[in-house]
Amino acid sequence: MEITSELESKCDALIAQYPKKRSAAMMIMHLIQETFGYFDDSSVKFAARKLGVEPIDVYGMLSFYPMFSQSPRGRIHIKVCRTLSCAMAGSVKLGHELAKRIGCPIGETRGIYTLEFVECLGNCVRGPNVQVNDKLFEGVAPEDAEKFVLKLGELDKSGELAAKPSSDLPQGGGDFDSPAYKG
Numbered sequence: 001m002e003i004t005s006e007l008e009s010k011c012d013a014l015i016a017q018y019p020k021k022r023s024a025a026m027m028i029m030h031l032i033q034e035t036f037g038y039f040d041d042s043s044v045k046f047a048a049r050k051l052g053v054e055p056i057d058v059y060g061m062l063s064f065y066p067m068f069s070q071s072p073r074g075r076i077h078i079k080v081c082r083t084l085s086c087a088m089a090g091s092v093k094l095g096h097e098l099a100k101r102i103g104c105p106i107g108e109t110r111g112i113y114t115l116e117f118v119e120c121l122g123n124c125v126r127g128p129n130v131q132v133n134d135k136l137f138e139g140v141a142p143e144d145a146e147k148f149v150l151k152l153g154e155l156d157k158s159g160e161l162a163a164k165p166s167s168d169l170p171q172g173g174g175d176f177d178s179p180a181y182k183g
């Protein structure tokens with residue numbers, strides 16, 4: 001992946017907002033994910049160099065946080081919650097219905113789609129919950145899978161599924177020493 005001077009500058013500007021370089025880890029990783037769509041060895045080494053950590057630390061975060069990927073994803077990334085409340089509301093069936101309709105097996109990428117099951121999306125009372133890129137959809141019944149796929153097509157066309165820039169994401173909480181992360 002080509003590390004441009006623009007990317008270097010954006011990283012430097014983010015890192016300058018934190019007292020320690022490594023505290024900018026989440027922001028830097030979101031920026032790289034947003035720029036390339038996934039991480040390869042060169043972008044992992046780049047992130048490590050900017051943050052003053054070892055590549056193994058970056059790999060640790062990559063495997064811990066599901067929003068980062070080590071392989072290219074489709075433009076429409078569908079995550080179906082399969083944790084208990086959503087599963088009881090039909091999310092597992094919904095996942096399989098979606099797979100049939102978009103022609104993409106669960107856990108894989110086909111064309112513009114990536115489809116996967118994930119754990120709790122934090123909206124348990126309104127399941128089945130589905131997150132598509134940055135957008136959360138609640139109460140998506142399995143029998144509405146067809147309608148849901150059509151709706152995604154419309155939202156994609158209108159640009160409403162475009163990922164938010166990393167500058168719009170919540171700041172902070174991104175240290176390798178964070179209690180949320182013990183990679």
Ligand code: FES
Nearest residue numbers: 081086121123124
């Ligand atoms: S169980 Fe699905 S959002 Fe929590």
